[in-house]
Amino acid sequence: MILMKKLFGSITVYVHLETWLGKMSLLKPKYPLSLSAFVTAAAISTTTTISHRFPCLEIAPPKPKHPQHLLSLLLKHPSQPKILQQIHCHIITSGLFHYPFHDTSTCLLLFNNVIRCYSRGPSPHLALHFFSYTQHSHTFFTYPSLDTFSFAFLSNASANPTCTHFGIQLHALIFKVGFQFHVYVQTGLLQMYSSSGLLVEAAQVFYQMPRRSLVTWNVFLTGLIKWEEVELALSVFNQMPSRSVVSWTLVIDGYTRRNQPTKALTLFREMIEVDGIEPTQVTLLTIFPAIANIGCIKICQSAHGYAEKRGFNSSDIRITNALIDLYAKCGCIASVNRFLQELPDQRKNLVSWTSAISGFAMNGMGREALETFENMEKAGLRPNRVTFLSVLSACSHGGLVEEGLNFFVKMVKDCEVVPDIKHYGCVIDMLGRAGRLEEAEKVASEVPHEVANAVMWRTLLGACSVHNNVEIGQRVTRKVLEMERGHGGDYVLMSNILVGVGRFKDAQRLRDMIDERIAFKLPGYSIV
C-alpha cells in the first residue's frame, strides 16, 4: 500500500486498483494476478502503454494471447462489461497490437468487436479510449488499416452529446480514408450527429448520401423526433420510399410526446389499415401513453384486448407493466388489482410493483399503495428511487404524513437512495396538504441549492392558498418569482390568498402584474 502510494501518489488510484483486482479474476490469467491488475489499472486509466507512463517500473508484460482466443471470448459474452474491459486491458498490457506477425484480419475483427461491444454497453466512451490507444501507441493499427465496420461502430460509440468533438474528427477521418459514400458508415455518422442534436450536420450527411437504406431514414427520423422536430420528421416520413413498423412507431411516438394523443392514435390506425403493417410490442408501448392522455377506458380495454390477442401480455413483462400503468391512469383501479392478483410473483419485476404503487398513489389510495410496497418487499425486491417516489406520492395524496416521513428516512438511511427534487417535492406537498406549512417551508429551504426549483415552491404556494396562510404565502411567492416570473398561476394563487383575508387592493395589484410581466395562465377545463 505504501509502495503504491509512493508510485501513484494518490489514494484514489489505489481504490481504482482494488476495483480492477476484482475485475481481473474472470480472465484467470497465468501471470500473477496482483501484478496484472496493477499494470492493467495503470494502463486503462491512462490509455497509454505502461512503459510510457511509468518508465521506472520493470514489469514484464504478459504474453499476448492469440487474437482468435480473445475474439471467441468476446463473441461468447458480448454484453459483459467486465470481460470486455479485461480484453481491452490484455490488448494494452500484452502489446498484442504491436505484433504485426499476428493474423491481421483476426486482429481487425477483434478491434471492431471491442468497439462495437463498448458502444452498446454502459460506457461507450471507453470505445474511444481504446481507439485512441491504438492510434497513439505505435501499434500497426492506425486508421488507414481500419474498415467500414470499424468506422460504423466508432460512430455509434460517439453518438451522444459528450462525444461530438470526437465524432467530428471521425467524420474527417472517414473522408480521408474514402468511406464518404458507404451506406453503413454514413448511417453511423448520421446517428452520431442526430442523436447529439447537431441536426444541421445530420441533414447534410443525410442529403449528401447517394444511397440510403431504410435504417438511414429511420435513424434520421429518430434524431428529429428526439430533438422535437416533429413536423420535419413527418415531412421526412412522407418522403420515405418505403416505411417499416419502426418508421411508423417513431412518428407515433413523436405525436405522443408532443401531447397530441388523437393524432398518434389516428396514425396507429393508418399504419394497420393503409400500410397493412402489424404493430410490435414497441408500437403498443408507444401508444399506451397516448391512450392514458385521452383517459378513455374503452380504448384502454381494446388496446389490452389486442395485446392479449397477439400474446404480448403473457410474453412481454413490459407490456403487462405498461397496462397496469395505463389502467391506473384511466382510473380503473379494479383492473390494477386484478393484474396484481393474476400476475405470479415470479413474473413481477420492480417496475410491475412500482407501477401498481404509483397507480394507487394517483388514485388517492395510500393504504393500498403501502400494502403493495410491503408485499413487494416480502417478494424479495429492493425498492429504487422511483418506487420511493411513488410511495411518497401515495402518502402525500392519502394524508399519511408520519408514514411518508418514515419512508423518506428509510429511503435515505437504509436504502442509500440520494433524494432528488421529486422526492423533496413530494415531502413538501405532503406536509403542505396536511397544513404543516412551517415544516414544509423548512424542508423547501433546506433543499440543496443546485436541485431546488420553482415547482417545489409553487407546490408550497398552492398549500398556502388552500390553508389561507398569508405570511408564509408571501415569503414563498417571493421565492417562486425569484426563479420564474412568467407563470401566471403563481400570481393568481397569491392573489387568492390576499382576497381570502380581505386585502382586495393587494390582490388586484398582483393580478395586474400578470399583464405587466406578460405572464399568462391557461384557463382550466374539465373533460368530465
Added chain:
DNA sequence: GTAGGGTTAG
C-alpha cells in the same frame, strides 16, 4: 453491421 422500448413531484 446500422433504427423504435415499461414505473418518475406539482
